[in-house]
Amino acid sequence: MKRIAIFVNTPAQLHFYRNIAKRLEQKGNQVNMLFRDYGETLRLAQEFGFNPLIFSKQRPTSLQKMIFFPVDIMRSVRIFRGQNPDVVTGFGIDSVYASAFAGSKSIVFSDSEPRSHRLLHFQYDLFKPLTDVIITPSSFLDDLGSKHIRVNSYKELAYLHPNCFQPSNDIFDLLGISRNEDFAILRFNAFDAVHDLQVSGFNSEQKVKLVETLDRHAHVFVSAEGSVPKRIEKNVLKIPKRRIHDLLYYAKLFVTDTQTMATEAAILGTPTIRSNNFVDEKREMGNFLELEKKYGLLFSICDRNRAISLAEELIKYDGLKKEWTRRREVLLKDKIDISSFMTWFIENYPESCKEIKSDSKIQFKFR
Incomplete structure (x- = not known):
């Protein structure tokens, strides 16, 4: 059993992690989801049956978000209450810095490329040295170095792959x-x-x-x-x-x-x-x-x-x-079912990282 913390900042990130979190729990792992109180995220989390742990509030300006960043990280570490996770995962800087303070392994998934905005580039510069691995879609154009793993999928297939989603015409x-x-x-x-x-x-x-x-x-x-x-x-x-x-x-x-x-x-x-x-x-x-x-x-x-x-x-x-x-x-x-892949990767980390780096075709068993 692993203790796993998942950081969620937006509705899109909740959708990405919701099936992964449930599958990890079904396999006997302890999963805590930490949420930023942003827009519709908390209400959506409750609709999906999650009990949100709030690590950050919505900040009206970019400057305030940067000023309160250390406060949010320390609040995250307090939420762990001394039972620090084995693995922390999220979409970037919040999860990475919380994992560093908690002494946990850090797994980042991201589909936002540094090339798209200078502030994103700056964020990558801040968290890349501290994370253990960064997983991106294979279409990702920027090279993030030795920690970078590409998989043939999209973030959105974590909840919209036919294995996860069947539309209802009502x-x-x-x-x-x-x-x-x-x-x-x-x-x-x-x-x-x-x-x-x-x-x-x-x-x-x-x-x-x-x-x-x-x-x-x-x-x-x-x-x-x-x-x-x-x-x-x-x-x-x-x-x-x-x-x-x-x-x-x-x-x-x-x-x-x-x-x-x-x-x-x-x-x-x-x-x-x-x-x-x-x-x-x-x-x-x-x-x-x-x-x-x-x-x-x-x-x-x-x-x-x-x-x-x-x-x-x-x-x-x-x-x-x-x-x-x-x-x-x-x-x-x-494309592969990224939800199944991420469940396997997180639960079996760090062995899973070694396997996928030695043979990238392993990902294609997650169809």
């Missing part, structure tokens, strides 16, 4: 539409994370234009962090947050200025348009390039007005969803 009943009616989902980001500094997406005028353009061809539903313009408040979703992936699966089109949900929709076989300032040839991340260039599931467009025009073009195409379903099947044949 989502149409929650939306109040029939099963043969088309609908589009729009997701707007708040851009308040540290790595979101100087990054933007759709402005208020463009949000209204996008909704009204697509509304001529299909039902339009909006998911947003924070408020939306009054003219589109009637389009805001009113369904449980945990049902968002059923929604993405059955949508005819997904348009967003977020990162994670763009990948989620694409690997679920839904035509996806991603438009924000992260779209840049010099700093674009490998997972988005692969989803667009290799699998044809995603469009990344920096210009928001061009994105709106493409959205209208796609929503009018009758065979759209069928073609994307075919493309998704190609992707799933290539």
